[in-house]
Amino acid sequence: MIGVSLKKKKEMSMQCFESYLQPEDVYLPITREDKILVKTGDLVKEGDILGRSMKYDLPIRSSISGRVQISSDASYIHIQNNGEEITYTKKKEKKNYTKEEILSLLKEAGICGMGGAGFPTYIKYSTKEKINTLIVNAVACEPYITSDYVCILKHTNMILDTISILMQTFAIKECVIAIKAKSPLLKEALLTRASAYKKIKVSEVPNLYPMGWERALVRYLKHTDYKNLPIEKGIVVNNVSTIYAIAEAIFYQKPLLDRIVTFSGENMKKPCNVKVKIGTKISTILEKIGVCSKSTLILGGPMMGRELDLEQDVILPSTTSVLALPSKEIEESPCIRCGKCTENCPSKISPILIRENKENEEVLKHLNPEACIACGICSYICPAKILVKEAVQEAKDRMRGRKK
Amino acid sequence: MRTGPFLRHENATNKMMKNLFFALLPILFFGFYKNGIAPFLKGYATIYGMIYPLLLVFVSVMTSYVSEYTFIRIIKKRGKEDTKREMKQSFWLFPGLFLSLIVPYNTPLFLIAIASFIASILGKMLYGGFGYNLFNPALIGCLFLLTFYGPQITSMGGYLNTEEIRVISGATPLSNVSLVEGIGSYDTLVKPYGTLFDFFLGTIPGAIGETSACLCIFAFLFLSYKRVIKWKIPTFYIGTVFLLTGIVGGMNGVGIWYPTFHILSGGLLFGAIFMATDPITSPITSIGQVLYAILLGILTVTFRYLSPLPEGVLTSILTMNLFVPILDKIGSSRGNASKKMAFPLLACFLLAIFVVQHIVGQYTQTETGDPNFTIVHEEEDGNKKIYIVTQKGNGGLIQSKLTVENGKVLSFQVLEEQETDAYYQMVLDANYVDLLLKNQDKIEEVDTVSGATISSKALKKTMINVLKEAGVLK
CATH class of the missing domain: 3.40.50.11540 (NADH-ubiquinone oxidoreductase 51kDa subunit)
Incomplete structure (x- = not known):
């Protein structure tokens, strides 16, 4: 069994649960390929279909009721909440579904x-x-x-x-x-x-x-x-x-319009699980919860997440958590070749060797960086605090680019 | 944009190095006690002799510090603050400390300083400093010392401390191996030093850090638990040596004490636990580590039996350092572990068989004659027969001229010897050659000179071998 044991820190956010289901605005990201069925100025209701994402043919639904505004660069649909709520009631249970x-x-x-x-x-x-x-x-x-x-x-x-x-x-x-x-x-x-x-x-x-x-x-x-x-x-x-x-x-009969997101971390003033609407700007939720100064804000988990973009990031169906951790300076030192990254890699590749050869495609072929799942264990475990994962991801992108 | 992980394991390079230092402390104290305090208390050493082990360590470590500091400051032209910071990341303590723990006890202070300089500069800084060296720095220093000053240090007493020089015959357990007949017996290999328990405790002759098996094993357990060292390397290395020497012993009909003697002797435990696991110069991949360790074991056994090097650990590790990239290449290639291992393991297996077969072959031949004895010249002069022969002694070959007439040795003249002066003087003082001549009828019963066993035994063997040659003895 390959893996590392991490401090769980789960109890922090287990005691508190809140709902934040009437944000003033939501922003639903769209791409140029998506087929948009509404236009700026339209009035929509919660759950209405605003368009279809073409990649997987999924509907884009409005998570609140209000007036539509499509951003000038067509990167998101902004809906200004008018406070109208839709209640979904339990439907009669069916015995069999096809x-x-x-x-x-x-x-x-x-x-x-x-x-x-x-x-x-x-x-x-x-x-x-x-x-x-x-x-x-x-x-x-x-x-x-x-x-x-x-x-x-x-x-x-x-x-x-x-x-x-x-x-x-x-x-x-x-x-x-x-x-x-x-x-x-x-x-x-x-x-x-x-x-x-x-x-x-x-x-x-x-x-x-x-x-x-x-x-x-x-x-x-x-x-x-x-x-x-x-x-x-x-x-x-x-x-x-x-x-x-x-x-x-x-x-x-309720579409996916909201989800539970964990807001936690040592620098979150009131760690909590919050039920929020898809498309809610994360910064507005953070204002309610309160974040200490000198925090590193993370979208996702502490291992696989990324730095939060306060301006841009909104709640998506895949958003599990937002964390505020104390900022720490990490100083890198030379690799001592202890082999811990290799020993602990769940994909059984050799991260540090990939890092050493990240420019050398011939060598990379044998080292199989494509198998990396970006779990981050290599960077986590490294006693020299080297950003190993970044290098492996770079090599992975290089090898993927080569195939195309 | 920064991506995860945002957490870091609490382990850090400096913590690992701290633990490594803690693991060495008991070994250091034991070395000080055994080689300094104990001889002093028994009246064998002066106060200077008592603190000599510490002086050796101190000079070695300080030379490391000064060499690395000077290198960074002057050659790399760093400012004062930068030098301070780089020194912190350089872990300058270790080349010097390790070196002083593995060199012969009688190394003069100026020589340890030179060796320590070589270790730090040639073995480490010239490669780019900590993290970039190809070979183990301490071993580079030690190799330099033994190559250029080995005989000189041996003539000054070699590995023996002030007490052992007077009490024990004059060889470390491993240098004794090459002097005994065949692969040796419990009486010739272990008994001169006590029992195997003395080997375990470390009260036998050897380098300051290398003798105490129990402290080395304790350090191994501590360092493995703290995840400082690659535990697979010592395990497979020592295991391989145990297995191979066990087979050699078994084929010569000796018991389990024999492989135990081999793993407890010399620098094997210390080398396997501290030098072969040096992270920078050992493989990163698990498979690489296992292969590295098995090959180290085979090489060490090869060196011990088939080369003039009695020890074999230092040379094995330096040799295998060169193969680390190849072993890691095997270990990091695609495919599942058992497939990757199969071919290299088979190769190791065949190599081991070849080596063992060779050793057994060589040592069975010697049953018919003494491999340490050679006739250089033989001439007849009427009824007399004159032999010029050599016999392996403690410091090298002893050449003698013997004249035989009517089944009796008339004269026995030592032409050349390189024995340690102190010991050989004891042989001369005992008129040992005359004693041998007088008692040649019952030569087997003549005792060796206590305190100079190896030198006197060599002379006795010379006599026996010549008598055999002349057909007097069978």
């Missing part, structure tokens, strides 16, 4: 992976392969992040019912809900209720990073490996927050 019904539901609700990758969920299920196993990823192996945990604790029954419906519809034989070892709250919540569902198993995975990585989960739980996608082995992996979004779509 595959097509569920697929169209997933697609029209705009559901995509909420663990970080943002891949459309309907594509995962519209496969010719037989799906044997559904792995529900509730590991959240990065420190601080608890949005998935809160989601489970708040909506355990709905999540389990949804899994059950998915299994029935796609004739999935078994489901494994993967949680971190030593998370008693989650375990209890899931186990007491999951016992009613025969084919749903709750599995604890080791407290290691990057255990929540799809490939690591499949390796650990199913003892198998795949080339590109888990479906090659009849496996679909969904994040637990994604399952909840599916639940809302099935039971409330």
Whole structure:
């Protein structure tokens, strides 16, 4: 089992939950390829379709009601809130769904992976392969992040019912809900209720990073490996927050308009999980929560996230967390060739050798930088504090560029 | 834009180096006690003799400091502040400290200073400083010292401290190996120094840092737990030596004490734990480390049996330093681990078989004759027969002229010897040659001169071998 043990720091944000569902503005990023169906000045309601993203054919839906303004460079749609709310009520439960019904539901609700990758969920299920196993990823192996945990604790029954419906519809034989070892709250919540569902198993995975990585989960739980996608082995992996979004779509006919985001870190004045609308500017949420000065603001987890852009960044379906950590100067020193980056690399490549040869494509061919998943363990573990991951990513881009 | 990770592991280069230093402290204190305090308390050493081990370490370390400081300040032309900062990242302590722990105890202070200078400058700074050197700096310094001043230091007492020089015959356990018949026996290899437990404790002759097996093993456990050293290297290195010497021993019908003797003798444990694991000069990849260690083991065994170098650790490590890039290339290539390992492991296996076979072959031949004995010249003069022969002694070959008539040795004249003066004087004082001549009928029963066992034994062997040659003895 390859991985590193990190301080979890999860308890910080577990005690507080807030909703921030009426922001004054939302900004929905669009690209030039997208087909936009509204124009500046239009009045839209929450949930209305504003256009379609062409890449994956997903609807772009307004997360609040208000007046539309399309930015001059056509990079986002701005909606000014007029305060009108839509309430979604629970629909009558249907006994059986067809595959097509569920697929169209997933697609029209705009559901995509909420663990970080943002891949459309309907594509995962519209496969010719037989799906044997559904792995529900509730590991959240990065420190601080608890949005998935809160989601489970708040909506355990709905999540389990949804899994059950998915299994029935796609004739999935078994489901494994993967949680971190030593998370008693989650375990209890899931186990007491999951016992009613025969084919749903709750599995604890080791407290290691990057255990929540799809490939690591499949390796650990199913003892198998795949080339590109888990479906090659009849496996679909969904994040637990994604399952909840599916639940809302099935039971409330509600598209993906909001999500739970963890706001945490030592420099966050009031660490909290906040339910926020997609498209909310992150800086406006941070103003409410309060951030200490001299903070490093991070979008995503402390390992795989990136520096937050206060001007630009908005909440996306894939936004799991926003962190404020104390700023630290890191001084790089010469590599002592201790080999810790290689020893701990989950992709089993040699980061420091890739760094040394990052210009040399002939050597890089053998070192396989394409296998890097940017988990950041190499930079984390390095005693000389070298930015190893950056160099590997550079080499990876170089090799990818070469192939094209 | 900055990307993750925004967290850093608490481990840092300077913490690792601190732990390395802590691991060396008990070894240093033990060396001071064994070579300084204990001989002083027993009346063998003066006060100067008592602090000599510390002086050796101090001079070596200070020379490292001064050489590196001067190099950065003058050759690299850095300002005062920059030099200070670079020195902090240079870990100047280690070349000098390691060097002083592995050189012979009787190395004069000015020679350790030269060797330490060579270690720091030639072994490290000229490559670009800490993190860039190809070879282990301390070993470079030691190699220089032993190559150019080895015989001189040996004549001054070599590895023996003031106490051992008087009490023990005059050789370290490993230099003794080449003097005994065949691969040796428990009585000839271990007994002169006590029991294997003495080897474990470290109360045997050897370099300051190298004798105490238990402290080395303790350091290994500590450093592995703290993730400072690459634990695979010492494990596989020592394991390989144990296995190969075990096979050689087994084929010669000796017990498990034999491979144990080999791993506890000389600088193997210290070298495997501290020198072979030097991060900068050892492989990065796991597979590279395992192959590196196995090859080190095979090389060390080869050197110990088949070359004039009794020790083999220093030369093995410096040799293998050269192969680190190749081993890492194997270790970092695509494909799964077992596939990558298969061919190199097979090659190591075949190499090991070849080496062991060669050793066993060589040492079985010697059962018919003494490999340390050579007849240089042989002539007949009437009834007399004159032999000029050489026999391996402590410092080199002892050449003697013996005249035999009617099955009796008439004269025994030593023509040339390179023995340590102090020891040889003891042989002369005992009129040992006359004693041998007088008692040639019951030559096997003649005792060696205590305190100069090896030199006197060589003379006794000369006599026996000539008597055998003349057909008197069988």
